[in-house]
Amino acid sequence: MGGTRTPGALTEPAGWRPPxxxxxxxxxxxxxxxxxxxxxxxALPSAHRAAHWDIAWAGFDVALALLLLAVAxxxxxxxxxxxGAATATATLLFxxxxxxxxxSSTRAELVVSIVEAAFVELPLAALCLLLAxxxxxxxxxxxxxxxxxxxxxxxxxxxxGADRLSA
Numbered sequence: 001m002g003g004t005r006t007p008g009a010l011t012e013p014a015g016w017r018p019p020x021x022x023x024x025x026x027x028x029x030x031x032x033x034x035x036x037x038x039x040x041x042x043a044l045p046s047a048h049r050a051a052h053w054d055i056a057w058a059g060f061d062v063a064l065a066l067l068l069l070a071v072a073x074x075x076x077x078x079x080x081x082x083x084g085a086a087t088a089t090a091t092l093l094f095x096x097x098x099x100x101x102x103x104s105s106t107r108a109e110l111v112v113s114i115v116e117a118a119f120v121e122l123p124l125a126a127l128c129l130l131l132a133x134x135x136x137x138x139x140x141x142x143x144x145x146x147x148x149x150x151x152x153x154x155x156x157x158x159x160x161g162a163d164r165l166s167a
Contacts (some may be wrong), residue, residue, distance in 0.1 A: 068089055075131070083136045096121055097116070
């Protein structure tokens with residue numbers, strides 16, 4: 001039993017580390033976003049009329065429906081894609097709840113949006129995150145050879161002259 005292990009090392013695949021540029025790039029992006037958000041808060045109007053509002057929301061809901069279906073199919077097939085599909089679905093559910101509540105025009109729309117967020121979208125998003133966490137843990141418990149990213153080369157099988165050109 002050589003070496004000590006950190007608690008995080010129990011769930012990460014052996015030897016995997018993100019590239020060194022990931023931490024500074026995403027950290028810098030997060031920091032640069034702060035002044036941009038402050039600028040938007042002060043510069044943007046509170047109300048705005050948008051063209052294609054109906055198409056934007058319909059397209060968003062189509063994407064959400066496809067992701068919900070992807071979670072169902074990935075879970076049914078016990079696919080390694082479940083983690084990513086569930087995480088993406090949770091993200092869209094959080095965004096949907098956020099924008100439904102904040103873009104409500106009437107008091108009735110606001111009440112419906114809050115109820116829908118509280119009892120449908122946010123619980124389903126939390127469930128998706130739990131599914132993603134369980135799928136991630138399952139991937140690292142199982143042998144990683146199930147996840148083939150590179151096609152293995154097969155040994156050449158003699159073709160008994162099938163490669164020869166005939167005259």
